[in-house]
Amino acid sequence: MNTTTYSLSERYEVAFNQIHDALKKQLKSRSDRFTSLVHSGRHHKIISTYQDELFQYAKLRNALVHEKTELGYYIAEPHPEVVERIEKIARVLHSPNYALTIATKEVIFFHLEDRIEDVISAIKACNYSQYPVYEGNRCLGLLTAKSIVKWLAERMMGSIVDLSDVKIQDVFEVEKRPPLTFQARTSTIFDVEECFEHYHQQKLDIEAVIITENGRDDETPLGIVTAWDLIEIDYTSD
Template structure:
């Protein structure tokens, strides 16, 4: 937008409408009313970050628009800082980052027939706590450091455990089944937040979302997103 062409009020209204349209696309709500969408979308990190401001912007927008006495006439002009702020929020909401931007990308994954020693060496080298496991070309779940430690504790004789002949499948069959979802590389942060919320509504704690080319279990993992990745997103910095 050429900001020298439009008044502050016009810029404000355009940005507000862009936010409203983005909320209608991203948030599931029985009402398309702006404030209802903001309230319904509070499980989204970005919306919850801006929630108080969005409610205030709705009040200002109503005052500017509903009190018009003629076309193109506004009763007041919002401050430049306010307009620039709502335009920033509009840019964030209309062009959300891809989920891969917050995902752990150097994914280490294993096949069922590999040695458990390979995983332990992976933990030592990469310090990851969970590793996707594949069998016959499909991801079948996560093997976690916690699960390995539990398996070792149950089989330890004195202070020695012989792992030379132990395969991942031997440990994995006793691993807790962690809810795992998949998403395509075109998925946005909004999309993965919706997946976490979907599982939450089913009273399941989604362990992670694996990003692949097309969101299929038989594709190479490109990244992995956990709930912690979403929590750590910082939308407050300008």
């Protein structure tokens, strides 16, 4: 949009409507009221970051629109800084980043028949704490550093643990695995947050979302997104 052609009020109203449309598209809410959508979407980092501002923008929009006395006439003009700010939020909400932009992309994965020593070496070299485990072409779940430590602690004899004949399968199948979910390469951060929220509402936890080409468990992992990755997103930076 050529912002020099429109008044500040017109730009403000357009940006507000773009945000409203984006919220309706992204959120599965029973209500399409703007404030209800903002409230219901607060589990999304992108919405919670701007929540207070969005509530204030709704009040200003109501004042500008509902108190019109004729077409093209507004009772006041918002400050340019306010208009630029709401336009920025509209851009962020209307085109959320792909989940891969925040994912760990150098995914190291193993197969059930691999040695547990290989996983421990990867932990030392890469400092990752989660590794997808495959049986054939199908991903079965994540092997975590925490589960390895627990397995070792339960089997230590003095200060020595013999790992020479231990396979990943020996460690992987002992502990109950949390649910695992997959998303396609085209998934957005919104989509991944909805996955975490879906399981949370069922009182279940997932350790991560694995990104593959088409969101199938028989495809090579392209990235892993954890709950911590979502927390770390900073929408306040330009």
